[in-house]
Amino acid sequence: MDPITVIRSRTVVMPSTNIDTDQIIPARFLTTTVREGLGVSLFADWRYDQAGQPKPDFVLNQPAARGCQVLVAGRNIGCGSSREHAPWALLDFGIRVVISTEIADIFRNNSLKNGLLPVVVDEATHEWLLANPGVEVEVDLPASTLRLTDGREVTFPIESFSRYCLMNGIDELGYLLQQMDAIERYERTREGA
Amino acid sequence: MTAQSLFEKVWQRHVVVPETDDTPAILYIDLHLTHEVTSPQAFDVLRARKLPVRRLDRTLATMDHSTPTDTAQIFGGLPIKLESAARQVRQLEVNCAEFGVNLIGLQDSRRGIVHIIGPEQGATQPGKTIVCGDSHTSTHGAFGALAFGIGTTEVGYVLATQCLLQRKPKTLEIVVNGRLPAGVSAKDVVLAVIGKIGVNGGTGHVIEFRGSAIAAMSMDERMTVCNMSIEAGARAGMIAPDATTYEYLKGRPFAPQGTDWDKAVADWNTLSSDAGAAFDKSAAFDASTLEPMITFGTNPGMVTTISGNVPERPGDAVFAKSLAYMGLTAGERMAEKPVQVVFIGSCTNARLSDLEAAATILRGRKVARGVRALIVPGSQQIKLEAEQRGLAKVFTDAGAEWRESGCSMCLGMNGDLVDAGQYCVSTSNRNFEGRQGIGARTLLASPASAAAAAVRGRVTDPREFLG
Numbered sequence: 001m002d003p004i005t006v007i008r009s010r011t012v013v014m015p016s017t018n019i020d021t022d023q024i025i026p027a028r029f030l031t032t033t034v035r036e037g038l039g040v041s042l043f044a045d046w047r048y049d050q051a052g053q054p055k056p057d058f059v060l061n062q063p064a065a066r067g068c069q070v071l072v073a074g075r076n077i078g079c080g081s082s083r084e085h086a087p088w089a090l091l092d093f094g095i096r097v098v099i100s101t102e103i104a105d106i107f108r109n110n111s112l113k114n115g116l117l118p119v120v121v122d123e124a125t126h127e128w129l130l131a132n133p134g135v136e137v138e139v140d141l142p143a144s145t146l147r148l149t150d151g152r153e154v155t156f157p158i159e160s161f162s163r164y165c166l167m168n169g170i171d172e173l174g175y176l177l178q179q180m181d182a183i184e185r186y187e188r189t190r191e192g193a
Numbered sequence: 194m195t196a197q198s199l200f201e202k203v204w205q206r207h208v209v210v211p212e213t214d215d216t217p218a219i220l221y222i223d224l225h226l227t228h229e230v231t232s233p234q235a236f237d238v239l240r241a242r243k244l245p246v247r248r249l250d251r252t253l254a255t256m257d258h259s260t261p262t263d264t265a266q267i268f269g270g271l272p273i274k275l276e277s278a279a280r281q282v283r284q285l286e287v288n289c290a291e292f293g294v295n296l297i298g299l300q301d302s303r304r305g306i307v308h309i310i311g312p313e314q315g316a317t318q319p320g321k322t323i324v325c326g327d328s329h330t331s332t333h334g335a336f337g338a339l340a341f342g343i344g345t346t347e348v349g350y351v352l353a354t355q356c357l358l359q360r361k362p363k364t365l366e367i368v369v370n371g372r373l374p375a376g377v378s379a380k381d382v383v384l385a386v387i388g389k390i391g392v393n394g395g396t397g398h399v400i401e402f403r404g405s406a407i408a409a410m411s412m413d414e415r416m417t418v419c420n421m422s423i424e425a426g427a428r429a430g431m432i433a434p435d436a437t438t439y440e441y442l443k444g445r446p447f448a449p450q451g452t453d454w455d456k457a458v459a460d461w462n463t464l465s466s467d468a469g470a471a472f473d474k475s476a477a478f479d480a481s482t483l484e485p486m487i488t489f490g491t492n493p494g495m496v497t498t499i500s501g502n503v504p505e506r507p508g509d510a511v512f513a514k515s516l517a518y519m520g521l522t523a524g525e526r527m528a529e530k531p532v533q534v535v536f537i538g539s540c541t542n543a544r545l546s547d548l549e550a551a552a553t554i555l556r557g558r559k560v561a562r563g564v565r566a567l568i569v570p571g572s573q574q575i576k577l578e579a580e581q582r583g584l585a586k587v588f589t590d591a592g593a594e595w596r597e598s599g600c601s602m603c604l605g606m607n608g609d610l611v612d613a614g615q616y617c618v619s620t621s622n623r624n625f626e627g628r629q630g631i632g633a634r635t636l637l638a639s640p641a642s643a644a645a646a647a648v649r650g651r652v653t654d655p656r657e658f659l660g
Contacts, residue, residue, distance in 0.1 A: 015510075015511070016511055016514070018392055018494075020492065020623075020625045022623065022625040022627060022628050023625065023626060026605070026627050026631075027258075027606040027628070028605055028606050030230050030258070030259075030606055031230070031259050031275065031277035031278045031280070031281045032277070032281075033233035033234070033284045034234065035234045045626065045627045045631055050631075075393075076392065076393040076396075079392050079492070080328065080423075080424075080623060080625060081327075081328050081604075081623075082231070082327055082328040082342035082343060082344055083230075083231065083344075084231070084234075084326075084345040104393070104396060104426055105396060105397060106342055106343070109344065109347070110345075110346065113344065113346040113347070114346065159217070160214060160215055160216075161215060161216050161217055161358065164215070172350070172358060173238070173242075173353060173354075175358075176219070176350055176353070176354045177244075177353065179219055179354075179356070183209055183355065183356055186209040186221055187221075190221075
């Protein structure tokens with residue numbers, strides 16, 4: 001994975017609360033056996049009409065959404081199914097940061113594993129972002145800081161090891177494999193082998 | 194020594210390397226369940242990195258999500274109709290053969306929904322860490338295991354190392370005391386809990402369910418409760434093991450045998466939370482005041498009593514959008530709402546006692562005209578037992594469809610679908626928009642409530658059929 005440092009982008013805003021992973025990508029697209037090409041199915045049931053045509057009033061179909069890498073979502077995004085297809089679809093569409101006041105555990109974890117930054121902000125910042133769609137923001141991963149155009153700097157919590165891996169393009173599986181001595185020791189102790 | 198909770202005890206036993214400010218704990222996984230939907234990309238990672246599956250003895254695979262429930266497609270020689278599903282099923286067979294993973298395959302008499310067959314085979318045991326690329330892995334917590342859902346990248350980590358990188362979650366104690374009234378089930382309990390604490394009430398936490406109402410529950414009921422912990426956003430749900438747990442497990446294929454069994458029980462008896470164990474949060478419920486519940490909205494927290502009304506929340510645009518999707522009006526009564534589909538199945542409510550609860554109401558009665566009732570056992574063993582006990586005949590005599598096991602209509606990816614605009618009273622776990630099919634309107638409820646709705650063709654309090 002390429003190292004991530006600073007992401008600058010306009011925002012696209014979806015104020016719905018509790019956006020679940022079934023909305024991000026419906027189950028019928030889960031029979032794939034690869035992780036590529038899911039962007040076209042992102043938010044499929046909200047994005048397309050029954051004939052499969054893009055709904056013009058859906059925010060991701062509007063010209064202003066083009067090129068936006070930051071999705072501001074209503075409270076508590078990512079609840080429900082553990083499908084990693086959700087961050088895969090967002091990334092494939094071009095989203096690299098998801099901002100909300102709460103982000104569900106499994107979705108947040110899956111996002112971190114794929115380089116999609118889950119950014120949790122306070123209510124006031126969130127309300128400002130919801131009220132100002134399309135605003136340019138800067139997400140500074142090394143500083144764990146979100147910078148807004150009005151000069152505000154908001155720090156966000158992010159698990160330190162995931163941040164280190166994302167900043168340096170380090171693969172967590174490689175790290176785990178390096179711990180094999182400790183793992184084998186643990187197994188010998190517990191299994192009495 | 195400080196008093197420890199059930200979660201802390203199980204967690205501590207599995208720490209390979211403790212967490213620091215800079216690094217998460219390395220947590221050992223005792224049992225890895227895997228299925229066709231969330232594993233193919235993980236096996237690809239192993240292939241690309243030339244890694245084997247590290248512990249085949251701790252890995253068990255099956256297929257349940259995309260598999261059809263139609264007998265002809267499973268046993269009758271007909272191909273799986275959905276081509277992409279057929280490819281996915283074949284891919285799991287190829288992956289398991291190549292890596293040597295124990296697969297409970299399509300025609301295996303032990304096959305079923307992964308969260309139903311783990312316990313049924315006795316692979317789910319107290320004190321274990323159990324993961325699966327599926328959020329409803331929380332089900333296994335009913336045995337006092339620490340069990341949680343993971344994504345595909347982590348499926349790859351566990352296949353390769355038998356470990357995960359984890360920050361220690363917080364704990365939430367949910368105490369349910371008192372006796373459940375007749376006609377009120379475990380499903381109603383957990384729906385009431387989610388209605389109270391919300392779909393994010395458990396985020397970052399492992400729930401321990403305790404109290405006299407939980408202790409009085411069978412394993413089937415405890416699994417229903419823990420299954421839906423994830424719908425409150427929790428990492429996992431757990432219940433301390435006791436005599437009920439041991440009675441369920443004893444003699445099952447993967448359970449310890451002989452003197453190993455006695456040793457295991459002695460150990461499992463030490464797992465319960467110590468008196469005075471601290472929890473980060475706590476909530477309490479009185480079982481005796483609970484009623485049959487039903488959801489009215491598009492997440493499991495949007496729930497009310499069957500005798501109640503759709504709540505009113507003026508000025509809440511998101512709430513209004515949800516009601517618009519459901520075709521419901523604020524203030525409307527839930528009872529008597531006409532329904533077109535009834536689904537009894539899923540890892541939440543497709544065990545034998547769930548089918549018995551449904552059969553109690555359907556026995557000698559007919560599914561209402563214009564209602565499609567689909568009854569899908571959680572496993573092939575449950576199917577067989579339901580047939581031997583005459584339950585299947587009760588269902589087919591009533592005019593319901595009786596199918597092969599699988600996730601079926603819980604999620605629209607195997608051909609079992611609710612049509613747009615139709616109301617489906619469903620014993621599954623999620624009423625999200627489009628979950629059961631594009632435009633489908635899901636009303637989550639207990640097996641008894643679903644059976645009552647099937648007979649009346651309307652949302653019905655199952656207590657109308659009691660005595």
